[in-house]
Amino acid sequence: MSAAPAAAGPLLDVSGLHVELVIDGRPQPVIHDVSLQIRAGEAVGLVGESGSGKSMTARAIARLLPAGAVVSGGISFAGRPVLDMGARDLRGYRTDGIAMIFQDPRAHTNPVRRIGDFLTEALRTSKGVREDEAKRRAVATLAEVGIEDGQRRLRQFPHELSGGLLQRVMIAAALLAEPQLLLADEPTTALDVTTQSEVMAILDELRRERGLAMLFITHDLELAAAVCDRTCVMYAGSIVEQQSSAGLNADPLHPYTAALLAARPRMDAATDRLAAIAGRPRSAFEAPEGCAFADRCPYHEPECTAEHQVLRPLGGGLVRCRRAEEIHADLRALSEKAGARG
Ligand SMILES: Nc1ncnc2c1ncn2[C@@H]1O[C@H](COP(=O)(O)OP(=O)(O)OP(=O)(O)O)[C@@H](O)[C@H]1O
Ligand SMILES: [Mg+2]
Incomplete structure (x- = not known):
């Protein structure tokens, strides 16, 4: 060696x-x-x-x-x-x-x-x-x-x-x-x-x-x-997204990151309850083949769990989601809305 x-x-x-x-x-x-x-x-x-x-x-x-x-x-x-x-x-x-x-x-x-x-x-x-x-x-x-x-x-x-x-x-x-x-x-x-x-x-x-x-x-x-400087987001034993910390907050690439951002507690009179991510978190040994977040993801399709998902480059970061390009604009709008609440 x-x-x-x-x-x-x-x-x-x-x-x-x-x-x-x-x-x-x-x-x-x-x-x-x-x-x-x-x-x-x-x-x-x-x-x-x-x-x-x-x-x-x-x-x-x-x-x-x-x-x-x-x-x-x-x-x-x-x-x-x-x-x-x-x-x-x-x-x-x-x-x-x-x-x-x-x-x-x-x-x-x-x-x-x-x-x-x-x-x-x-x-x-x-x-x-x-x-x-x-x-x-x-x-x-x-x-x-x-x-x-x-x-x-x-x-x-x-x-x-x-x-x-x-x-x-x-x-x-x-x-x-x-x-x-x-x-x-x-x-x-x-x-x-x-x-x-x-x-x-x-x-x-x-x-x-x-x-x-x-x-x-x-x-x-x-x-x-x-x-x-940089943040990795982990779900069920795998990293699902990695980006500069600023990028992650403004422009999340994975639906799980966007859901975490949307679930942030806010001191806001208009939203007096905490948004939670539906479903429960999993450990790696409970995860299916393919995407472990699929059962909690609003964007999931049958292919998401049928195929193994790899961490791949997108924009300035890395993401483990086969639909990342298609849903990118949606996720950004979601995080902007969550940010605007604060
Ligand atoms: N000593 C152990 N023996 C067997 N399994 C364990 C042990 N410690 C943790 N685990 C399991 O390993 C998985 C990962 O646990 P880990 O402690 O890394 O989670 P975590 O992300 O640090 O969670 P938390 O935010 O609660 O600290 C979980 O499913 C947990 O139940
Ligand atoms: Mg721990």
Whole structure:
């Protein structure tokens, strides 16, 4: 296997990723044909409903899938094949390459270990940084995420911190190892609205300052558009559309994206109820051959489910819909109408 030069290609290159997990005692697909690239310093959004496979995509990239998972396809990071990495390379990859931030910070900290140990562990064990220097860096990074009394915080336990503070600690931990790519899996979903926007602003600012690439996972299309250069929309384990975030909002290519845009909650007296997408979301293992969104799609025809649909270029983006050209004007009008409501 020849390692491609790191500077030539994208930082992260996922191609034809397929993941099966053991569900109800047998292997079933949860990720189907996912391809996405992230360049150094670029922020890419991954948006979709619950169960669509967003977290499993991030966990496959981090090689943190549940036991029994079967993975095929390619994942390369800076030209190195991630799926072939041995234990030693994997440790390095998870320290210098990537860092992960999760939705529920409490579930990812040890309740009986102090914040200081949590923050300095990777620096001490993987990078050989001395304890006093690791603590100094931890306090400086805590200040960067808006925690001024770092010395005191290092001595505290996770339960002594609010959810918002703990998520800032997680961001500090992710930044301390100086990775090249952040995998942020719904990092603000568990927080209240005010804390959400504070934490999001810190994450966005520090990421840009440090030139960090990010895969930002959310179910909120608008949030993804606000912080990401490009956004991928996921449905039933597959990416159904990929575009610049601005393009996606103004000019969606897939009926599912248009439906998500139309379902955005609005503070509008004239429309006092939330528009929902009819039907329920699916997981990849429940999806039929062909388009998985067909049973919820107003534009579907028998051919949509009879034929395998591929992600193909259209305009400036990529779309997985055989009728994308025909319905394009319709979808644009729909999203304009949804935008005008706001
Ligand atoms: N540990 C597991 N074992 C078996 N199946 C799982 C496991 N975790 C998730 N799944 C299944 O994998 C599919 C994808 O789940 P995933 O967690 O990636 O969804 P998601 O898009 O992150 O959803 P959410 O928005 O709820 O976080 C779902 O059908 C889910 O039920
Ligand atoms: Mg998830």
